[in-house]
Amino acid sequence: MSAGGAAPHLGADGVTPAAKGQTTYVDAIREGLREEMARDGRVFLLGEDIGVYGGAFKVTDGLVQEFGEERVIDTPISETAIVGAAVGAAMMGMRPVAEMQFIDFISCAFDMITNFAAKSRYRTGVGVPIVIRGPSGGGVHGGPFHSQNPEAYFAHTPGLKVVQPATAYDAKGLIKAAIRDDDPVLFFEHKFLYRRIKEELPAEDYVVPIGKAAVRRAGRDLTVVTYGAMVWTALEAAKTLEAEGIDVEVVDLRTLFPMDENTVLESVAKTNKAILLHEATRTGGIGAEIAAVLSERCFEYLDGPLVRVTAPDTPVPYSPPLEEAFLPNAEKLCRAARALAAY
């Protein structure tokens, strides 16, 4: 990941172009896709405007020229058909990667994902190795239908795996791991990160294993468990809090299901206090699940309440002041952390 000083934060203006030898989050995903397509003839892509146009966010830019229309398929506006066709092709032994142009549109394919793909291995013994990926998250004033974080619906569905990378390294390593996985994987990208973060990536092939969290910052006083773009928010807050004498540990889940409970437990058993931070709305979110896990599994280690810092239970509003009020940020996190540290 980028050095702490280079860490961008939500609210940062403009786009930071990648320095020579550095790879942005969006390029990292594309590199991961390209390498897997080159390595494995079973891998193909399908989605809306992903071929000739290169995708709404250019994640698949250039891939149709390299791999042809057979392996980079422009589809009708039909999320059910996109995921349904991916499911069928996966049953035939292919490794499809389906793009949702905005992850908000994943609701249009909900049945295919939660009923067809997720349950297939359990009820019929037929695995469905598909990847469904797309841009999630707010901070770009996209309004109620281009800003959502729907990961919790899917973490609640047995049979699916759910990942969300926070760094360019993880974006590449996790998309490759997702493609190689034998089960359906939902890969939530954060659109705010696409061109705002960059780092030097290894030249050699690597994967980031699904189901492994990462400690992004070590600290003694409290643990912030988070994922996606909020990892950067947590790191920004940690710097502010450090100056106030509060030493924050930041755990980046990377995989939301199956969750790396041990890394979270280990951290909280050390700091004895935890904040669950996510951009998605509050009720029934990933934070609630982590709180339940901590309460069940390390109750005796807790020296304070389990605190959630999340978006409120509202749709994502459009107008900048409204969206700013909606989104968690470093300031809101700092307030919660100070109260918890003083508890």
Place this chain on the structure above:
Amino acid sequence: MDLTRDQKLELYRFMRLNRVVEERLVNLYRQGKVVGGLYRSLGQEATSVGTAYALAKGDIVGPLIRNLGVVLVMGYTPRDVMTQYMARATSPSGGKDCNLHFGKPERGVISPISMLGALVPVMAGIALGARLQKKDLVAMTWIGDGGTSTGAFHEGINFAAVQKLPLVVVAENNGWAYSTPFRKQTAAPNLVAKAAAYGIPGESMDGNDVFAVHAAARRAVDRARSGGGPTLLESLTYRMKGHAEHDAQAYVPKADLEEWKRRDPLERCARTLVETAAATAAELEAIDRAVSEEVDREVESAEKAPLPSPDAALQNVYASAAADAEPVMLRRRS
């Protein structure tokens, strides 16, 4: 291509098998041995058998719950079906799912889910996956008149048409979707009219004439195999029982049932075979006897099949690792 005498007799045998298996399932249902509902295809056997019989080895089907004849043609046994309905460990789904919800691509069958229409895009994907692997196969799936109202049906058939995939969609117009009549399902005059909207060929067939069904299905399968893309077939037939065994279908006009009973597909097939001298009445009776004996043996064997062990409930959610039943609690030292 004309059917041989043996093939004609085999069509008759599969339809008889379809019917007898269901009759025995009704007995098991009344004895309380079937877990959950029982879905009949009485009067629709010709559609299932005639269409599936038009396929070749290597082709893949996605049947629905009334397509018992399809899975029998594809090589699943009456015992498989009965152990499924009785939720046994040795059923094709191992007790994980009900009735005709089973299948594997290597057995040529993709399991349906209960959400109607969902199989259409998935079967398009089967055809797409096969084409990407340069495998020559035709995918075939079935949908009821009710299921054609779903978005998944539309998206799947539209995608298959755009991609010119080798997919045959058989729309079984049996007049009823649970208790909802055709006229409340669509304002279209019939289902085959919808083919034009997708830019694909459509053909209507007498769903109670197995030879007519087979011939139409054969044309669609040949077109798909030769690169002509998908076809929508409409089978005009009638649902002779309720939605499921518990449903006495009081909403269905008696006169309709009486009229369609006269068009019973098994009796029509038998009559045609005898009238065209393809078979004698005695030969058909011998087939009936053999089927009846076979199904009796299969029922006996299925009833002896064990129920699944409770541990299996946690298995096979993912390719590796069983689901955790109970979390481990950390205790504070000192």
